[in-house]
Amino acid sequence: MSFKRACVGLLGVMLSVVLLAYLFRLPLTSWYLTPMLGKNGVELHCIDWSLTRKLDLSIDKLCLTYQGQQIELAGIIANKQQVTISRANLTVSNLADKQASNSTQTEFKKLALTLPEQRPLISIQQLDVVSPFTDNPIRLAIHEKRLNHFTVSRDLNADVVIANYEVKASIALDDKIAERFIELPKDSHFTSESQLRFDGITVAIESVINANYQHAFEQCELSFTTQGQASAKYQLNQQHLYADLSALQNQLSANRDCLNTTANQQHQSFIEAQFPLNWQLQIEQPVTVEGERLSVPIVKLLTTEGQSEITVSNTTLSLLDPLASLNSQVGIDFISRDIDEFKLNAHLNEKNVTADFQLSLGSHPAFLDFKADGIQVSGKLSVNELLSKPTVGKLTADVSAKNALLADLKITEFTSHIDTQLSDEQHLSAKVSSQAKSINYNEIQVLKIKNELSVNSDLSVGELFADIDAKTTAAKLITPKVTLNKLSIVTNALQSRALQATHHVFADGLEALVSHHMSKVAHPFELVIPEQAIAKFNPIISQFEPLVTITDGVVSGIIKGDVNLQQAKGDIRIAKLAALYNDYLANDFNVDIEGAFNSGQLNIVPTKFTLNELRAGAVVKKVQGRLNLDNNKPCVSKVTGHVLGGAFVVNQFCPLLDSQTVTAKFENIDASKLVTLDAESGISLSGRLAGTLPITINKQGIAVKQGQLVNQGEGKLLITNNAGFEAVKAQQQELSTTLSLLENLAIKQLKSSVDLKPDGWLHLGVNLQGYNEQQQQAVNFNYNHEENVFTLLRALRLSDEITQRVEKEYAKKGSDNG
Known part of the structure; x- marks a missing residue:
């Protein structure tokens, strides 16, 4: 019993332990x-x-x-x-x-x-x-x-x-x-089979990939396909990713409808010819990520034909802030049907970019408003703080073209150098230096033109304010009517809400100052001609009239108006002008012209002019009259002066009229100065004459019809020792007595008709009535005379010693000025 009790007790203890263990499990x-x-x-x-x-x-x-x-x-x-x-x-x-x-x-x-x-x-x-x-x-x-x-x-x-x-x-x-x-993404499909290994620190993946992606923009369908093997490793402690994508085959393509973006057929044809539709993407070296740092050694985008290539190399960036941390090198080598070559090498360093580029075109695209061939563009670009404001940048470029055509403007052998810089205070400065062999516009041609342009502007003020300075020179400006040499234009301008500019112009030694203010509603201008020698106009005047030479005088003036309104008013002053026309001499001409231009019509109010002396064989002095311009037609009126000891007056003369009749009236003319050729002729005529000459001027030349000369008071005709007159008396004895009455004749009345033909032949019908006191006989003598007046005046001019001295003086001044 005791053993049995002991076993039961032990079992109870064990059950108790088990129960306690379960309860506290x-x-x-x-x-x-x-x-x-x-x-x-x-x-x-x-x-x-x-x-x-x-x-x-x-x-x-x-x-x-x-x-x-x-x-x-x-x-x-x-x-x-x-x-x-x-x-x-x-x-x-x-x-x-x-x-x-x-x-x-x-x-x-x-x-x-x-x-x-x-x-x-x-x-x-x-x-x-x-x-x-x-x-x-x-x-x-x-x-x-x-x-x-x-x-x-x-x-x-x-x-x-x-x-x-x-x-x-x-x-x-x-x-x-x-x-x-x-x-x-929609319309994307892919399959992949991957083998993954993980050892607690490193994840290694090897994959077989087959993927495609399609996207449509209206009618433009884009597709991307990739297939092949890829491998990657990711180290967890160092957060280091290593991806080898070199075995992947990547294709990018677009359908032909992507190029049909414009309704203009010329634009569409040009785009289709330049841009390939199929590209290959190659990632030749492994991509790595360390922590937040992505590194891509080299990526290439190539056309399937192999003519063009885009290379991105040495790329690094932070995944936390990609744009601000981006470092990369980009190279573009592009060739197409119309683009001979386009090259770009760019380096991106965080927010800073530097690049150099080059472009070659055989000819310009036909659809543009202008045409050019042999185009070359090259340069360098740098931009700092690209994603920040303010941005700092610099651009240097060279542009050239063999020929360029813009509407009616044709340029040959054009070159230009551009240099621009934007500071961190947003101050923009640009300098452009250009030149061309020639520039043609319709019938106007400019040769060897050069231009230096500089622009300075502050972009931080919110509005465009720019200071502009420019200098343009040209060897020659050729127009159908005039040719100018050694042109120079110096420009200073301010662009604000409107353009205010001043141009200092030089041409053939001439000088002018132009200022204008151009806005959307008005374009007022002012042209100032500072006082300068009129002789500087000789190279220009000689192109219109080679026989005209200015020897002295000054000109000045000011013109104000508005280009938009086609209105202007001005004042031109000419003083002490002296000029030669062939052998004619005009000396001391003065005029102060006030005029106005309105809607294509130039008008000059009647203005007084004076001419101290005009030598044309006969010496004309103290000429004065009134000059006016009405509807672009210049005229002189009420012209008076002194000639041959008397006076004359001309009613009106308009040089640009195709046909006109000018009436010249003479009075108190000294007959001795009109008839006597020289002191040795033996013929002298005294007295005073008056007359009226209706002078017809047209395309055929100058003519006088039904002109008249009459005596004013009595006169005297003396013939002594004239060989020609004596020979006539000897040969015609029957006329000897009659002719001898003329040798000492007191003239009571003299009438003469005057007719001048355009070829210079002068016909005089003379009726002479007088009294010979020695022979106590009245005389009524009719005489017809013909002579080429141009030849006569030529002879008078050549004998004029004063004219010769003036010519010599001009020759001296001309050599000094030249």
Whole structure:
């Protein structure tokens, strides 16, 4: 009995211990499992288990953490053959965020799992994985077919093998699986088969990828396809990603409708000829990511024909701030049907960009408003603080073209150098130096033209204000009517709400100052001609009338008006003008002209002019009259002066009229100066004459019809020792007595008709009535005389010693001025 009691008591104690152990199973389990799991890097947070009637282990809840990743298990039934888990939740944390917030975080370690050789097989009916890499949780089902070999299904299909030091997985993906937990672009399709290895620190993936993506912009369809092998490694502690994409074949293509973006057929044809539709993308060297730093050694985009290439190399950036941290080199080498070559080499250094470029075109696109051929463009560009304000930049470029045509403007051998700079204070400065062999506009031609232009502006003020300085020179300006040499225009301008500019113009030694103010509503201008020698106009005047030469005098003036209104008023002053026309001499001409221009019509109010002396064989002095311009027609009127000891008056003369009759009236003319050729002729005539000459001027020349000369008071005719007169008397004895009456004749009346033909032949019909006192006989004498007046005046001019001296003086001044 005592032994029996002892056994019963021992059994009771054991049952009590077992009962107590079961009652305190949870703390005992935590006490036992925590250090054991900790050896494998696993932390136990919660556990709740019990035994079923079949003595199977039932775990209602189990919470574990492994290297920062949290897993919650529920509904676990375990026995010697099988562990079945009804539900599980795995939360994957962002490693980068955790390391940023906890610098003392324990590093990941190599897997060193102690896997039992025998254990129950595991089955997870539902595993929800939550991670920052997917928008929706991934739901999986996991079944262990044999020890440490798992099959994954539902949202992801994979085979996983777990070893002591490595986890291997084979994963198959397609767009239908992926779209369950991430948003994919429409019309994208892909499949991939990947082999994954994980040793606790490094994740290595090798994949075979086949993907394509299509996108349409209206009628333009773009497609991207990629296929081939890719491999990647990710080191968790260093957060270092290494991806080798060199075996991938990437194709980018567009359909022909993408180029049909314009209705203009010429534009469309040009675009189709320049831009290839098919490109290849090559990533030749591995891409790496260290922490937040992405590095891409080289990426190439090539046309399938191989003529054009875009290369991006040495690219690095921060994933946290890609644009601000971007460093890269970009090279473009582009060739097309119309573009001989386009090259660009650019270096991006964070917010700074430097680039050099070169463009060659055989000819300009035909659809543009201007045409050019032999085009060359090259230069350098630098921009600092590209994504910031203010931006600092500099551009240097050279542009050249063999020929350029803009409407009626044709330029040959054009070159230009451009230099612009934008400072950090937003001060913009630009200098442009251009030159051309020739510029033709309709019938106007400019040779050897050069231009220097500089612009300075402050862009920080919110409005466009610019100071403009320019200098333009040209060797020659040729028009159908006039040619100018040695042109120079110096310009100073201010662009604000309107353009205010001043131009200092020089041509053939002439000088003028033009200022104008151009706005949307008005364009007033002012032209100032500073006082200068009129002789500077000789190179211009000689082109209109080679026989005219100015020897002295000054000119000045000012003209004000508005270009938009086509209105102007001005005042031109000419003083002490002296000029030669062939052998004619005009001396001391003065005029002050006030005129107005309105809607194409130029008018000059009647203005007094004076001319001190005019030598045309006969010497004309103290000429004065009135000059006016009416509807672009210049005329002089009421012209008076002194000639041959008398006076004359001309009613009106308009030089530009095709046909006109000018009436010239003479009075008190000294007959001795009119008739006597020289002192040795032996013929002299005294007295005073008056007359009227209706002078007809037309395309045929100058003519006088039915002109008249009459005497004013008595006169005297003396003929002494005239060889010609004596010869006539000797040869015609019957006329000797009559002719001798003329040798000493007191003239009572003299009438003469005057007719001048355009060829210069002058016909005089003279009726002479007088009285010879020696022979006490009245005389009535009629005489007709013909002589070429041009030849006569020529003889008079050549005998004029004063004219000769003036010519010599002009020759001297001309050589000094030249």
